[in-house]
Amino acid sequence: MILASGLRKSFGSFEAVRGIDVDVRRGESFGFLGPNGAGKSSTMRMVAAVSPVSGGTLRILGLDPATDGPEIRARIGVCPQEDTLDTELTVRDNLVVYGRYFGLPRAEVRERADELLEFVQLTDKAGAKVEDLSGGMKRRLTIARSLVNRPELLLLDEPTTGLDPQARHVVWDRLFRLKQQGVTLVLTTHYMDEAEQLTDRLVVMDKGLIVAEGSPLALIAEHSTREVAELRFGVAEEGESHEVLARKVEDLAERVEVLPDRLLLYTADGEETVAQVHERGLTPVATLVRRSTLEDVFLRLTGRTLVD
Amino acid sequence: MTGTAPTNPFAGAARLTDYWATVYRRTWKGSAVSSFVSPLFYVVAMGVLLGGFIDADPDRLEGATSYLAFIAPGLLASQAMTTVFGETTYPVMSMVKWQRTYYSMTASPLSVGEVILSQLGFVVVRVAMSCGVFLLVMAPFGVFTSWTGALAAFPVQLLLALAFATPVLGLSAGLKDESPFALIYRLGLIPLFLFSGAFFPVANLDGWMQVLAKATPLWHGVDLTRMLTLGRLDWSMAAVHVLYLVALAALGWCWAVRRLTRRMVL
Ligand SMILES: Nc1ncnc2c1ncn2[C@@H]1O[C@H](COP(=O)(O)OP(=O)(O)O)[C@@H](O)[C@H]1O
Ligand SMILES: [Mg+2]
Numbered sequence: 001m002i003l004a005s006g007l008r009k010s011f012g013s014f015e016a017v018r019g020i021d022v023d024v025r026r027g028e029s030f031g032f033l034g035p036n037g038a039g040k041s042s043t044m045r046m047v048a049a050v051s052p053v054s055g056g057t058l059r060i061l062g063l064d065p066a067t068d069g070p071e072i073r074a075r076i077g078v079c080p081q082e083d084t085l086d087t088e089l090t091v092r093d094n095l096v097v098y099g100r101y102f103g104l105p106r107a108e109v110r111e112r113a114d115e116l117l118e119f120v121q122l123t124d125k126a127g128a129k130v131e132d133l134s135g136g137m138k139r140r141l142t143i144a145r146s147l148v149n150r151p152e153l154l155l156l157d158e159p160t161t162g163l164d165p166q167a168r169h170v171v172w173d174r175l176f177r178l179k180q181q182g183v184t185l186v187l188t189t190h191y192m193d194e195a196e197q198l199t200d201r202l203v204v205m206d207k208g209l210i211v212a213e214g215s216p217l218a219l220i221a222e223h224s225t226r227e228v229a230e231l232r233f234g235v236a237e238e239g240e241s242h243e244v245l246a247r248k249v250e251d252l253a254e255r256v257e258v259l260p261d262r263l264l265l266y267t268a269d270g271e272e273t274v275a276q277v278h279e280r281g282l283t284p285v286a287t288l289v290r291r292s293t294l295e296d297v298f299l300r301l302t303g304r305t306l307v308d
Numbered sequence: 309m310t311g312t313a314p315t316n317p318f319a320g321a322a323r324l325t326d327y328w329a330t331v332y333r334r335t336w337k338g339s340a341v342s343s344f345v346s347p348l349f350y351v352v353a354m355g356v357l358l359g360g361f362i363d364a365d366p367d368r369l370e371g372a373t374s375y376l377a378f379i380a381p382g383l384l385a386s387q388a389m390t391t392v393f394g395e396t397t398y399p400v401m402s403m404v405k406w407q408r409t410y411y412s413m414t415a416s417p418l419s420v421g422e423v424i425l426s427q428l429g430f431v432v433v434r435v436a437m438s439c440g441v442f443l444l445v446m447a448p449f450g451v452f453t454s455w456t457g458a459l460a461a462f463p464v465q466l467l468l469a470l471a472f473a474t475p476v477l478g479l480s481a482g483l484k485d486e487s488p489f490a491l492i493y494r495l496g497l498i499p500l501f502l503f504s505g506a507f508f509p510v511a512n513l514d515g516w517m518q519v520l521a522k523a524t525p526l527w528h529g530v531d532l533t534r535m536l537t538l539g540r541l542d543w544s545m546a547a548v549h550v551l552y553l554v555a556l557a558a559l560g561w562c563w564a565v566r567r568l569t570r571r572m573v574l
């Protein structure tokens with residue numbers, strides 16, 4: 001569906017995407033995980049055939065966006081990071097009008113609009129103006145709009161950024177259904193839980209480059225331990241810096257990460273590691289044992305956290 | 309059934325018809341008032357009442373036998389211009405910046421050129437309606453020497469509309485924000501309206517002022533319209549007017565497409 005090699009994007013002298021290789025196959029759900037500024041949107045806009053490629057090759061549905069942009073755009077669905085809904089039109093008009101851009105007959109678009117409103121649970125808002133919708137509803141409407149042409153490939157740029165947790169879950173649920181229907185999904189996110197829940201395979205992007213690739217589980221297995229013990233220390237121990245504390249426990253874990261507010265101990269058995277920490281006479285005010293996540297993978301690969 | 313790419317730019321632009329129809333349904337009340345009531349006010353106030361004080365000498369009024377007959381074609385062409393400014397300043401800023409509607413249009417199979425083409429189509433329809441109404445309002449005042457002249461003046465307004473629409477749209481498409489619009493209205497639209505021969509023969513202007521007035525697109529539109537409604541057609545001058553307006557529309561088109569593309573395609 002998407003084949004990129006050595007793909008680059010520059011804005012003047014600044015390189016936002018610095019040579020990435022991507023291969024997305026039909027029916028899979030593929031993710032770009034990376035912090036703000038990693039180059040995810042720049043990549044997505046090239047894939048959506050609205051932003052010219054600066055270097056390397058890119059094929060979407062076997063077509064070249066430089067020459068077949070309209071053909072590509074006719075067959076894909078795009079949910080951009082920034083909303084482009086017409087807030088002065090009604091919810092339903094936004095769908096109908098948009099469907100017409102794809103050359104679909106009016107009757108078909110109307111029918112499809114009602115179907116999609118049902119799908120994104122906005123049927124009772126059909127006549128409302130978009131400006132009266134909540135952020136989550138607008139996102140769902142944008143998703144509905146991107147489906148109006150029954151796309152073979154759906155691109156979602158940060159589908160839940162800026163939404164409250166409840167609204168995010170509603171969006172995830174809808175996207176999960178699409179995935180089950182066999183729609184090829186490509187999404188970008190800086191939320192590791194979103195990537196874990198929705199993608200079969202993902203690439204981790206940082207500063208315009210891909211730093212790792214695989215399924216969420218494989219990435220965690222490859223770049224992290226099974227569990228993580230998080231330790232927070234109180235003021236009593238503040239005399240000793242986190243670095244000093246880290247040195248005291250470094251032999252208890254495969255790896256120790258020092259964050260501004262806590263230590264992360266990467267280990268196969270978190271509970272046991274916590275017990276060993278206590279045996280050393282250290283008294284963290286709070287401990288948490290959890291499974292490794294993609295956040296840990298990112299931290300491992302880049303030395304930074306995804307969201308800050 | 310996924311979508312398809314349009315087979316030619318006009319087919320592409322035509323896909324936006326429903327969009328413009330929806331926009332029109334939302335705004336027609338306001339624009340209906342301005343395209344019916346304000347021309348009537350102008351014709352009555354300036355043409356009939358002010359004109360009552362003006363001693364109409366055809367030799368000094370480009371051949372018009374009354375001030376009303378002189379000013380009516382000027383008001384008609386001005387109406388075309390004003391409608392164009394209304395449709396290609398703030399609405400364009402909205403589509404490129406506030407609502408980002410252009411971005412949703414070009415995420416579909418449509419291209420920037422097709423989007424502009426459709427918007428020009430909309431502007432022409434709006435001008436056709438407002439000038440059509442204007443012609444109907446003026447007809448009872450007996451300002452047209454011949455019906456054929458009045459009918460011929462109608463397509464001139466559409467050409468004049470395109471000659472204004474392409475450069476103004478291009479200008480708006482590249483602006484960062486709306487603040488220059490106030491200036492464009494005060495230093496562009498209003499002086500054009502007042503000094504391009506709609507209200508008085510430009511022959512009254514001295515030297516360079518007259519040259520300047522005759523260089524404006526509105527003067528070419530006004531003069532051509534007036535020739536037609538007064539039934540005093542000078543073919544060679546008419547050809548100059550048409551060529552001027554066609555050239556401006558064409559240059560404006562290239563500029564508008566280039567500016568909007570530069571802004572949107574990064
Ligand atoms: N139109 C642009 N002009 C200049 N720089 C840009 C433009 N778009 C994005 N960038 C820069 O490219 C980098 C990557 O941006 P983006 O692709 O939006 O990242 P992400 O979506 O991962 O947050 C950022 O540093 C951003 O400032
Ligand atoms: Mg982004």
